[in-house]
Each structure stands twice: as C-alpha cells, then as structure tokens.
Amino acid sequence: MSENKTDYILRVEDIHKTYGDAEVLKGVSFNVRKGDTIVFIGPSGTGKSTLLRCINQLTVPDSGRVWLHDEEVTNSGKKINRFRQKIGMVFQNFYLFDHLTAIKNVEIALIKVKGMSPEAAREKALYELRQVGMEDFADHYPAELSGGQAQRVSIARALAMEPDVILFDEPTSALDPELTREVLEVMRKLALEGMTMLVVTHEMGFARSVATEIVFMESGVIQEIGTPAEVFGDGGGFERIRSFMGKIGDLSGD
Amino acid sequence: MDETAQFIDFCINILFPALADGLMITVLLVLITAPFGIAFGVLLAVGRVYGKSYGNWICRLFVGFVKGCPLMLLLFILYFGLPTVPYVGVTFDAFTASIIGFICCNSAYNSEYVRGAIISVKEGQLIAASALGMTKRQAIMYIVLPQALRRAIPGLSNEFIYLIKYSSLAYMITLVELTGAGKIVFTKYFEPGVFFVVGIVYLALVTVTTVGANALEKKYAVPGTQKR
Numbered sequence A: 001m002s003e004n005k006t007d008y009i010l011r012v013e014d015i016h017k018t019y020g021d022a023e024v025l026k027g028v029s030f031n032v033r034k035g036d037t038i039v040f041i042g043p044s045g046t047g048k049s050t051l052l053r054c055i056n057q058l059t060v061p062d063s064g065r066v067w068l069h070d071e072e073v074t075n076s077g078k079k080i081n082r083f084r085q086k087i088g089m090v091f092q093n094f095y096l097f098d099h100l101t102a103i104k105n106v107e108i109a110l111i112k113v114k115g116m117s118p119e120a121a122r123e124k125a126l127y128e129l130r131q132v133g134m135e136d137f138a139d140h141y142p143a144e145l146s147g148g149q150a151q152r153v154s155i156a157r158a159l160a161m162e163p164d165v166i167l168f169d170e171p172t173s174a175l176d177p178e179l180t181r182e183v184l185e186v187m188r189k190l191a192l193e194g195m196t197m198l199v200v201t202h203e204m205g206f207a208r209s210v211a212t213e214i215v216f217m218e219s220g221v222i223q224e225i226g227t228p229a230e231v232f233g234d235g236g237g238f239e240r241i242r243s244f245m246g247k248i249g250d251l252s253g254d
Numbered sequence B: 001m002d003e004t005a006q007f008i009d010f011c012i013n014i015l016f017p018a019l020a021d022g023l024m025i026t027v028l029l030v031l032i033t034a035p036f037g038i039a040f041g042v043l044l045a046v047g048r049v050y051g052k053s054y055g056n057w058i059c060r061l062f063v064g065f066v067k068g069c070p071l072m073l074l075l076f077i078l079y080f081g082l083p084t085v086p087y088v089g090v091t092f093d094a095f096t097a098s099i100i101g102f103i104c105c106n107s108a109y110n111s112e113y114v115r116g117a118i119i120s121v122k123e124g125q126l127i128a129a130s131a132l133g134m135t136k137r138q139a140i141m142y143i144v145l146p147q148a149l150r151r152a153i154p155g156l157s158n159e160f161i162y163l164i165k166y167s168s169l170a171y172m173i174t175l176v177e178l179t180g181a182g183k184i185v186f187t188k189y190f191e192p193g194v195f196f197v198v199g200i201v202y203l204a205l206v207t208v209t210t211v212g213a214n215a216l217e218k219k220y221a222v223p224g225t226q227k228r
Ligand SMILES: Nc1ncnc2c1ncn2[C@@H]1O[C@H](COP(=O)(O)OP(=O)(O)OP(=O)(O)O)[C@@H](O)[C@H]1O
Pocket: A019, A022, A024, A042, A043, A044, A045, A046, A047, A048, A049, A050, A051
C-alpha cells in the first residue's frame, strides 16, 4: 500500500513538551486518515491531554509539527484560528458557555467566527442539536442540563463548525454510567458516519467496537499501537496495553 | 401659624425650588459620569487582566493614581491646578472638571469590580472559545465579559451609589449641586431642617438605584444558576 503523505488528514510529528523540568511529551508522532477513530489510553499524567491540546495549539509544543491536510498547524501565527475551526474539541468538563442557552452555545461561533447570518446559524444549530438528540433542550441553559446532556450539546457545538477532525478529551469521565452511555452512543454514530476522531477515553467497550486504532501512551511516548482486533485478540504483543486494561477493568468492575 | 406649617411653607416656597436646581445638577453629574465610568471601568479591567506591557501598565498606573488621590484633591487639581500649568494649562468650568474627576474615580473603582468578575469566570470558558477559533478579543467580548458583567452588577451599583453621594464634592469647586443648594439656603435662613430634607432626597436617589440594580441583576440572571 502506498503511503503517500496526502493519504493523511492529520499528521503529528515528533511533538515534545516540557513543563518546568517534567518532560511530558517526549517525541510523539502518528498519522490519521479520514474517517479514522483513534483511541488513546494510558495512565494518568502521561500527557494524553497535553498531546490533544498540542494538536490545536491550545498548548504550544516545544518542538515538533502538526499538519492538517498539507498545511502546517504549528507555527501558523494568527492563522491558527482558522485551523481551530477545522479541529473541533470536546472537553471532559464540557465547558459550555454558562450564560448562553444550548442553541446559542452552538450558534455563537457560527455567527462570530464563521460570519453566518443569525437565521442560518440558528437553523444549523438546530440541525446539530437534533443530531445529538438535544433539540428539545435548545432553550435550556447549561446549569439546567445533566452532564450527559451538556456533553451532547458540546459535541453539537463542535460539529456545527464542520470540522475535519474532532478531539475528545475524556468526554465521559465526568459522567455517571447511564449518562456515559448516551454520550458514547452519539460518538459511535459520528464514527459510523465517517467523522475523524481522536478520543482519549478509558471506555474499553467503545475502543473495542469503534476504534480504528488503539494507542497506548505512557511516560510521554506512544508505547504500543494496534487495531482492536490485534489488541483484544489472542495474538502476541500488546502486553502493556493488556496489563493496563486489566488494571482499569478491575477498577471499573467488569 | 404653628412651626410645622411654617416649615412646610418654607419648604414649598423657598427650599424646594432651590433644591430642584441643585438636584438637577446632581442628577446630570451622575447620569453623565456613570456610562463613561462603566465603559472606562470595563476597559481598564480588561487592560489589567489581559493587557500586555504598555496597556497593562497604563491601566495599573491610572487606577493606582486615582485610588491614591483624595477625590477632593483631584477636583482641586482639575479646577484650580491645571490652568496654572505652563504651556499645557487648560481651564475647565466647574461642571466639566467635576465630570472628569468623577469619571476618573468611578472608572477606577468600577475596574476593580469588573476585574474581580473577569478573574472569577472559569478558565474553561476561554479555552472552549479559543478551541472554536475565536480570537482572544472575540472570546473576551462574547464569552468572558457577558458573564463577568453580570457578576459585576452588585459592585457597579454600589459604586453608582457612592457616586451619587460623592458628587456633593463638586460644591468644593463652586458647583452648586444638591448639597451645595441646601447649604446656601441654610446659610441664608439658618433653618437646620434643610439638611434633613436634603438627606431624604439622597436617600430617595439611592433607593431608586438599589431597586433598579436589583431589577437589572434579576433580569440578567442566568437561569439555573442559584445565587446566594
Ligand atoms: N499547564 C501545565 N503546567 C504545568 N504542568 C502541566 C500543565 N498541564 C499538564 N501538566 C503536567 O503534565 C503532565 C501530563 O498531563 P496531562 O494532563 O497531559 O496528562 P493526561 O495523560 O491527560 O492525564 P489524565 O489521564 O489524568 O488526564 C502531568 O504531570 C501534569 O501535571
């Protein structure tokens, strides 16, 4: 199979990041094809969040490069805001805009960043809320939503920008199992529809059924990468992923 | 005629007409100062929280200077002092000098409230805005300030109430506002009741402000967020 550079929608090249004297990312590289769902797992504090944030430059890496299609995202100066429209992000704590209703949360960037008319933005926002099953809550404020509902709105907010890829940083870690299920359902549907997604999660059921690849990170580097079939199959290798999954399996009781 | 009737007669014929003119000036001072005081207060706060190098320093310096200077002294400087400065000397009438002094004072203190409110907006709000491709300026305008200003309403209304009261300092630079008008009537008629009446007028102004501020706070309260 020809590994032409342009096969990849997103390329991450040798990212390094140090906080103080702690080297959090020690050279991380990987490539993402359109429609891929890459699941990142690994112990706490190994730099998974930092890695995602380096991709859209919320955190500026010390060195290394990120490419979206054939354009460099790193070192892009003011142009970064255009890349960020193309790289959606969903956070563990939702970060919905507290003073805006669900629909206004989705609309605001469409109007202010994309320059859409309020009418067009409203229509688009309603459509995206429908996609995540939240159209009935369009006029609710974040404080009036459950965690699962808030997270689905935040996914709609990311989707509305029509991003090429969405980064999910532990999107269900703040949720009860019941609410986790409704959010994972939405994400599963997105993956099936061909959205390109990078997902940090400990939901192994999701990883197993949805991931194109599972990436195991530890101590600031990628330790192992494999498809769910490889990782969950009975072939050799992947000891570290399996041992890690064993541990979190014990914790979650399944 | 008994004393009460006499006093009422005095109020209607002499005191009220005099106070009306003074009240007019006080209300004008407050209503002109407040919008600028709030606008500059917000700018100063944004400058202090997000400003880089020069902008940041200018805002800090300004607030530090105003807070460190008695308002009466500031008014004296504006009214009596500035005209005597060689070359750059400017002369303000008492009303303009008062307005400038009050705007300085009001905006400096307003900026403290707004700054505190900006800082209290959760970091995630700005992160989410950036992740959507908003510029820093957009994120501040559309996400941070709408939240911060809601929280600043009690502080800003407090400052508005102070403004109503310290606007009486304008009398120190010859502007006959409400307190001054009362003082003039008192000097002429030696009727101490004058000051009680003036006090009641201030109380009315403050009460109206408080009611208005509460209504504003209620109107802009975000549903679902329980206050207090
Ligand atoms: N802004 C920051 N300043 C200093 N240190 C930081 C900062 N952000 C992250 N770190 C440190 O970097 C390390 C990696 O953090 P990161 O959040 O990327 O880990 P993670 O893999 O996402 O962990 P978790 O599973 O707990 O979310 C941690 O030790 C953390 O303390």
